[in-house]
Structure formats: structure tokens, C-alpha cells
Amino acid sequence: MKRAPAAKECEFLTEYGTWSPYAGTDALFLGVMLFAIGVLFTYLGTRLKGAVGIKRPGKTVSVFMILIWDLSLATFLIAVVTYGLQLYEQHMLAAPPTNPISPITEACGLGTFVIIVYLARNHGLKVALGSAFVGTAAAPMFFELPFDLIVMGRTYPPIPPAPTLYRLLFFLPLFLVEISTFSLLTLSPLTKLTKYTLFSLAGMFFIFGVWGFLGFSYPSDQISATLNGISKILSFLTAITLFLKRTDEVEPSL
Numbered sequence: 632m633k634r635a636p637a638a639k640e641c642e643f644l645t646e647y648g649t650w651s652p653y654a655g656t657d658a659l660f661l662g663v664m665l666f667a668i669g670v671l672f673t674y675l676g677t678r679l680k681g682a683v684g685i686k687r688p689g690k691t692v693s694v695f696m697i698l699i700w701d702l703s704l705a706t707f708l709i710a711v712v713t714y715g716l717q718l719y720e721q722h723m724l725a726a727p728p729t730n731p732i733s734p735i736t737e738a739c740g741l742g743t744f745v746i747i748v749y750l751a752r753n754h755g756l757k758v759a760l761g762s763a764f765v766g767t768a769a770a771p772m773f774f775e776l777p778f779d780l781i782v783m784g785r786t787y788p789p790i791p792p793a794p795t796l797y798r799l800l801f802f803l804p805l806f807l808v809e810i811s812t813f814s815l816l817t818l819s820p821l822t823k824l825t826k827y828t829l830f831s832l833a834g835m836f837f838i839f840g841v842w843g844f845l846g847f848s849y850p851s852d853q854i855s856a857t858l859n860g861i862s863k864i865l866s867f868l869t870a871i872t873l874f875l876k877r878t879d880e881v882e883p884s885l
Contacts, residue, residue, distance in 0.1 A: 650782040652848035661781065662844035669836035676829035682875075683824040685817050693818055700811040707804040731850055735860045736771060739867040743767045750874045751821055762819040762874055769816050770870035772809045773832065774863050777839065779805060781847060816873065827872040835865040 653661050688696065744767045751759035783802050816822045839847075842858040850856035 649849045650785040652846035653785070653843065654846055658844060658846050661847060662840050665836050665840035665843045669833045669840060672829045672833035672836060676826040676833060679824070679826045679829060681825075685822045685824065687820060688817055696811065696814050696818070700808075700815060703804060703807040703811045707808050710800050710804045731856045732859050732863055735863055739864055740767055740770070743770050743867045743871055746871055747874050750871075750876065754821065758820065762821050765815040765819050765822075766870045766874055768812050770867040771863070772812050772866075773869045774835065774866035776806070776809045777836070779809070781839075781843075819874075822873050823875075825872055825875060827875065828869055831865055831869040831872055835862045835869065838862040838865065 652658075687693075744763045747763040747766045748759045751762045754762075779802060783798060786798060838858055838861050842855065842862070845854065845858075848855050850859040
């Protein structure tokens with residue numbers, strides 16, 4: 632008996648450890664929840680007056696934050712290598728499905744770095760490059776953190792018999808990388824929260840919401856790839872808004 636194309640696609644995604652789409656009431660609930668988050672950020676954006684500075688940590692805390700970031704990256708890389716080796720040992724390692732969003736991510740990363748350097752040009756080369764680095768590093772994390780929370784429980788780690796364990800071993804270090812990367816934003820004296828930051832996040836969650844209603848499937852079709860790409864662009868735009876020059880600034884309160 633011949634397998635249906637959908638069954639083949641599901642097997643392909645399962646084999647390579649991507650994720651299964653949402654369906655039915657799960658998709659409806661996900662879409663509603665994501666839209667609600669978008670509405671919340673929109674409301675907060677309308678309520679925020681001026682720009683809110685972020686208090687910079689002291690030297691000791693700054694060094695500690697950088698060390699945590701380095702350790703989180705190392706831990707995540709170890710988890711990825713370990714995961715890959717176990718796949719190889721079980722003869723499961725093969726080329727993953729093509730990710731059509733990678734060129735968008737790379738172009739946005741380069742564009743974000745250049746734009747932040749330009750926005751910070753009057754503050755000296757060190758501040759400009761440092762701000763561009765932390766801003767560009769944090770930009771995809773605005774996308775990745777909610778994205779990973781959405782797909783984590785629907786991934787197919789192809790190593791039996793403990794898929795939940797492998798999810799934890801993969802995603803917990805990844806969450807640590809994401810959170811520690813956000814913390815690096817406090818190292819720049821130019822980082823400020825504005826209504827445009829909140830509106831950009833709202834836009835990203837609205838796009839997530841549409842994607843959620845459609846199942847939040849892997850971007851292997853044009854619609855999912857488009858929604859994935861737009862939301863990724865908005866995450867980089869969110870990072871850029873943190874470095875916009877404002878004349879109506881509020882002194883650090885966060």
C-alpha cells in the first residue's frame with residue numbers, strides 16, 4: 632500500500648527532528664493566545680511615553696554576565712554536538728531539510744549591525760561597535776525565544792526511548808543562551824525601550840498569531856515561509872528600535 636504524501640512528509644520531519652504542526656483546537660488556541668500577546672504589547676506601546684533607559688550594570692556584574700553568556704554558548708554547542716554524535720551512532724544523521732529563512736536571517740543580521748553602527752556613530756567607535764554587536768546578537772532572540780516555546784513540545788527528537796529528555800537537553804541550554812543574550816543589551820549605554828520596540832514586538836506576535844491559526848508548520852510551503860520571514864524581520868526591527876535616538880528620554884528606571 633502506497634503512503635500518502637502527507638504521511639511521507641510527516642516521516643521526513645520526524646526523522647530530521649523538526650516539529651509537527653498544530654491542528655484543530657490546538658491551532659485555534661495558539662493563534663488566539665499569540666494575538667492576545669500582540670494586543671498586550673500594542674496597549675503597552677500606546678501607554679509608554681518617551682523612551683525608558685535601561686540601567687547599566689557595574690563592572691563586576693558585566694563580567695559575570697559575559698561569562699554566563701560564554702558558558703551558555705559552550706553548553707549549547709556541547710548539547711548540539713552530543714545530540715549529533717548520538718544520531719550518527721544510530722545511523723540517523725543526514726542532511727536536514729532546507730531552511731528558506733536562513734538568507735533572510737543573514738541579510739537582516741548584516742543590515743541590523745550596519746544600521747545600529749550608524750545610529751550610534753556620534754558616541755565613538757567602541758560604543759557604536761559594541762552596541763551593534765549586542766543589538767545584532769539579541770535581535771534573532773526576540774523571535775527565537777517565543778518560537779522555541781511554541782515548537783518545543785512538538786519536536787521529534789529521533790532518538791528513542793526518551794524524547795522528552797533530549798528535548799530538555801537541547802532546549803534548556805538554548806533558553807539560557809537566549810536569556811543571557813538579552814542581558815547583554817544592558818551593556819550598551821544607548822539601549823532604550825520605546826513604544827516602537829513594543830509595537831514591533833506586537834507586529835511579530837500578530838504574524839505569529841496568523842501562523843498559529845494556520846498550524847505553525849515548518850516553513851516548507853510559501854505561506855509558512857512568508858510568515859516566518861516577516862516575523863524574523865520584525866524581530867530584527869525590534870532590536871534596531873532599542874537604539875533609536877530620542878529627545879524625550881526618561882532616565883533609567885528598568
